[in-house]
Amino acid sequence: MARFVGRKLLHLLPVLLAVTLLTFLIASLLPGDLAYTILGDQATPEKVAALRAQMGLDLPIWQRYLHWLWDVLQGDFGRSFRTGETVLAAVADRLPVSIELMLMAEGLGLLIGIPLAILCAVRSGSAIDRFLTGLAFGKLSLPSFMVAILLIYLFAVTLGWLPATGWVPFTEDPIGNLRSFVLPALTLAFAEWPVLMRVLRSDMIATLQEDYIAMAKAKGLHPARILLVHALKPSSLTLVTVTGINIGRLIGGALIVETIFALPGIGRLLVGAIYARDFIILQGVVLFVAIGFVLVNFIVDMLYAVLDPRIRHGRA
Amino acid sequence: MAVLELEGDTALVSPVRRRGRRLGGLFVAALFWVVLIGLAAILANVLPIVSPTDMDFLGKRAPPSAAHLLGTDQLGRDMLSRLIYGARISLTVGLLSPVIGLVIGGALGMLAGYFGGRFEALTVGGVDVLLAFPPLVFALAVTAYLGQSALNITLVIGVLSIPAFTRVARAVTLSLAQREFVVAAQTLGATHMRILLRELLPNVALPLMAFFLLAVAVTIVVEGALSFLGLGVPPPAPSWGSMIGEGRESLDIAPWLAFLPAGFMFATVLAFNVIGDTLRALTDPRPGAL
Amino acid sequence: MTRALLSLEDVSVELPTPRGTLRAVDKVDLSLMPGRTLGIVGESGCGKTMLSRAILQLLPKRAKLSGRVRFGGHDLAALPAESLRRLRGPELAVVFQDPMTSLNPVLTIGTQLIETLQAHLGMDGAAAARRSVDLLAAVGIPAPAQRLRQYPHQLSGGMRQRVAIAIALSCEPKLLVADEPTTALDVTVQAQILDLLAREQRRRQMAMILITHDLGVVAGRTDEVAVMYAGRVVERAPTAQLFARMRMPYTEALLAAIPKLDSPPHTTLPAIAGRPPDPTRPMPGCSFSPRCRYADDHCRHAKPTLADPERSGGFYACWHPLTLPAAVGT
Numbered sequence A: 001m002a003r004f005v006g007r008k009l010l011h012l013l014p015v016l017l018a019v020t021l022l023t024f025l026i027a028s029l030l031p032g033d034l035a036y037t038i039l040g041d042q043a044t045p046e047k048v049a050a051l052r053a054q055m056g057l058d059l060p061i062w063q064r065y066l067h068w069l070w071d072v073l074q075g076d077f078g079r080s081f082r083t084g085e086t087v088l089a090a091v092a093d094r095l096p097v098s099i100e101l102m103l104m105a106e107g108l109g110l111l112i113g114i115p116l117a118i119l120c121a122v123r124s125g126s127a128i129d130r131f132l133t134g135l136a137f138g139k140l141s142l143p144s145f146m147v148a149i150l151l152i153y154l155f156a157v158t159l160g161w162l163p164a165t166g167w168v169p170f171t172e173d174p175i176g177n178l179r180s181f182v183l184p185a186l187t188l189a190f191a192e193w194p195v196l197m198r199v200l201r202s203d204m205i206a207t208l209q210e211d212y213i214a215m216a217k218a219k220g221l222h223p224a225r226i227l228l229v230h231a232l233k234p235s236s237l238t239l240v241t242v243t244g245i246n247i248g249r250l251i252g253g254a255l256i257v258e259t260i261f262a263l264p265g266i267g268r269l270l271v272g273a274i275y276a277r278d279f280i281i282l283q284g285v286v287l288f289v290a291i292g293f294v295l296v297n298f299i300v301d302m303l304y305a306v307l308d309p310r311i312r313h314g315r316a
Numbered sequence B: 001m002a003v004l005e006l007e008g009d010t011a012l013v014s015p016v017r018r019r020g021r022r023l024g025g026l027f028v029a030a031l032f033w034v035v036l037i038g039l040a041a042i043l044a045n046v047l048p049i050v051s052p053t054d055m056d057f058l059g060k061r062a063p064p065s066a067a068h069l070l071g072t073d074q075l076g077r078d079m080l081s082r083l084i085y086g087a088r089i090s091l092t093v094g095l096l097s098p099v100i101g102l103v104i105g106g107a108l109g110m111l112a113g114y115f116g117g118r119f120e121a122l123t124v125g126g127v128d129v130l131l132a133f134p135p136l137v138f139a140l141a142v143t144a145y146l147g148q149s150a151l152n153i154t155l156v157i158g159v160l161s162i163p164a165f166t167r168v169a170r171a172v173t174l175s176l177a178q179r180e181f182v183v184a185a186q187t188l189g190a191t192h193m194r195i196l197l198r199e200l201l202p203n204v205a206l207p208l209m210a211f212f213l214l215a216v217a218v219t220i221v222v223e224g225a226l227s228f229l230g231l232g233v234p235p236p237a238p239s240w241g242s243m244i245g246e247g248r249e250s251l252d253i254a255p256w257l258a259f260l261p262a263g264f265m266f267a268t269v270l271a272f273n274v275i276g277d278t279l280r281a282l283t284d285p286r287p288g289a290l
Numbered sequence C: 001m002t003r004a005l006l007s008l009e010d011v012s013v014e015l016p017t018p019r020g021t022l023r024a025v026d027k028v029d030l031s032l033m034p035g036r037t038l039g040i041v042g043e044s045g046c047g048k049t050m051l052s053r054a055i056l057q058l059l060p061k062r063a064k065l066s067g068r069v070r071f072g073g074h075d076l077a078a079l080p081a082e083s084l085r086r087l088r089g090p091e092l093a094v095v096f097q098d099p100m101t102s103l104n105p106v107l108t109i110g111t112q113l114i115e116t117l118q119a120h121l122g123m124d125g126a127a128a129a130r131r132s133v134d135l136l137a138a139v140g141i142p143a144p145a146q147r148l149r150q151y152p153h154q155l156s157g158g159m160r161q162r163v164a165i166a167i168a169l170s171c172e173p174k175l176l177v178a179d180e181p182t183t184a185l186d187v188t189v190q191a192q193i194l195d196l197l198a199r200e201q202r203r204r205q206m207a208m209i210l211i212t213h214d215l216g217v218v219a220g221r222t223d224e225v226a227v228m229y230a231g232r233v234v235e236r237a238p239t240a241q242l243f244a245r246m247r248m249p250y251t252e253a254l255l256a257a258i259p260k261l262d263s264p265p266h267t268t269l270p271a272i273a274g275r276p277p278d279p280t281r282p283m284p285g286c287s288f289s290p291r292c293r294y295a296d297d298h299c300r301h302a303k304p305t306l307a308d309p310e311r312s313g314g315f316y317a318c319w320h321p322l323t324l325p326a327a328v329g330t
């Protein structure tokens, strides 16, 4: 296990470094000069020159990268030139909302996807299996912003059951907080379950044909135990990987959903920064999200090892 | 023996055949829709429709009529015309972006799979880094820095699709590189160039093509999402995504303003998915492989 | 006379395949008394595994079973799922061919043993764990207490098969079906496993069906032998009688094909010339006729049925049975 973790860690560091480099390079794609953008149209050349010197913009690009990386390593992701808020403070403020949203969404997605996948695998080839796989396939073509619109139309506009916007902190109004998360989380969950179901279904169908499942039946185990312990555990390996990869899409989805439902999360922070052309916040958030994404995938890899003893013992 | 039995059993339920038969009608419908919407987009200028930016201030959010077959939007612009011109954007970006991925990613993947070694390690590493960014975040950030335009969006999504194409091309090439016909060509003294182009390319092309169609579907969605957020193709050019975004404001009084473009986009994305998936099922006998 | 523990009447198994219906088992009649052993021998693909799966009710989903499988007074095919589940384990158990695939890779040995005990004997965890240690010791696994916490991949093939046997024996079954329990193992381990099975079978007075493609394996270890070819039983006799006087040319060929002890594992019958018939294309005459050196026109047009015309207790399906022991010659 230690060897496994070590190997993964060794792989992690260069990726993280490359991620910082790429983020830095993206930010330097900005045509023109950041100083002009900050100072606006009325900037005098002297002011611009002064700001450039202050921000280190007149240095060669590799020096700028090293300065910036040094700051980042010390936890200084930059500061908004509009509000003066640091990136770290802004992110810390919005992160809980995004995490709550994503956890609820992934949880709901698994809650829908796993039972349906088991159902399909057990009855593979039946009418219900064909219907559900067809539905999942169709759902893959329905992006989350459309689902959001449909849900808003149905539950907020027509039925009036749930709010379409209006987030309140959990500490002020727990029920209201949860209610404001229902539609956004459902929207994201709708994007998740088809993927989860498809992956788990095909793995489960393969697993159910294994000898050890025949063996479990021959041992006279309860069918529920055969499905949930003997078949689900070995089948969930790909599911875990997919869940990891999915987080990338989930973050993208969260960005849209937070914007539509006016949830003050990281996604909205990022979109807001773009609307306001607040490039420092934008760069900081992008870096933060990418690092977070890499780390979550690292954790998912670890989870993989927990599930599969063969990997844990360094065989694979 | 056990292994044989497994193979026997899966052979019985060959997903390709079942899928093929089941999607037959759907496949034709998908092809029909793609051709229809493609022709409409190409012929938009010649078609007898009003300009998508002409505003009819007296007829805002009008229901369908002889003058406006699908009604008008919140500024009194003709919906049908906007939908057709929107198809132009969606299809242009949707078809051009993956070409970038196809060419660059396909070439990188084939070279990496064929030559292996340092080059392969470097390619795989680069792909890993690019994949470390959630795609939508990457697309948004880069277009924000570069500036919003159809060209920039095409380029950004194109770059984003490189890793996936690289992976597909590399995987297929790896599975082929040791096969008899390649080894035979090598022993006969064929050049690398010749093996890559004559022996490998024809075999890699079909899986890549299937993946290309699926990538078109994804690209249309990503472009739609950007435009929906108002961060895609700048107004007043009509795009399905921005139409949905604008229609959202009047969901309570005129829901069709959002649902019409959503329906068009869904149908188009579904159509590309159906065609791509059918093609993939034909080229790859494994269920759910991708 | 006591009643048979297991009896098969006219059992057939049909599998749908893209090339048409495949008759993997064709009208088999067999019976087995409590505590006795039956060897089933035949080439690869002759339907041994399908027959054993028909007995265990573990056929692939799409397979069609006809005929009757009676076990201790039950008609297994007609039994409700829950009753069948209660039989499996305490009455009916199985050891599969390949211990690499028959143990669940993500569950510990302990879990896989203990769950069986708990499912049928109502033991609590601690009692089941103690019993598991005893069982592992009984099948010759060193340091059994440590093994409980290990995963299958940490054990060698022979050890895994011992674990599988311990699991099969855990609830004291009345019938054990062992489907080529040693084919996937090294030659040196094969004899150990077979002796273990024979010892436990005698000790527990349980009936056993030992499936193999190797006539040599059944020789000293079974009471009766059934020889299968192309889904049918083509010869059946008490073991000693069969070896003293075999009647089917196919059995004779099988005997000639017994692999040498020094041949590598996984070798399947090398010596019979030709291949078994395509099971999706039934032939009118004796299905061995294309490979049989005694075949004539009659063989090719009329199918011999399994019978015991001499009332010697030896059944065979052949128009031209061998008349004298091969060793004596004519």
Ligand SMILES: Nc1ncnc2c1ncn2[C@@H]1O[C@H](COP(=O)(O)OP(=O)(O)OP(=O)(O)O)[C@@H](O)[C@H]1O
Residues within 6 Å of the ligand: B001, B002, B004, B005, B006, B008, B009, B012, C015, C017, C022, C024, C042, C043, C044, C045, C046, C047, C048, C049, C050, C051, C060, C180, C213, C279
């Ligand atoms: N799951 C399956 N689906 C379709 N056909 C199968 C399946 N399993 C086995 N068969 C076919 O059924 C026939 C009998 O197979 P079976 O596995 O019973 O043979 P066997 O005697 O056990 O052979 P072996 O010694 O190789 O284990 C063979 O022709 C085989 O190809």
Ligand code: SF4
Residues within 6 Å of the ligand: C248, C249, C250, C286, C287, C288, C289, C290, C292, C293, C294, C295, C296, C299, C304, C317, C318, C319, C320, C321
């Ligand atoms: S019936 Fe004829 S072909 Fe068949 S085994 Fe006997 S002699 Fe050979």
Ligand SMILES: [Mg+2]
Residues within 6 Å of the ligand: B001, B002, C048, C049, C050, C097, C179, C180
């Ligand atoms: Mg077998």
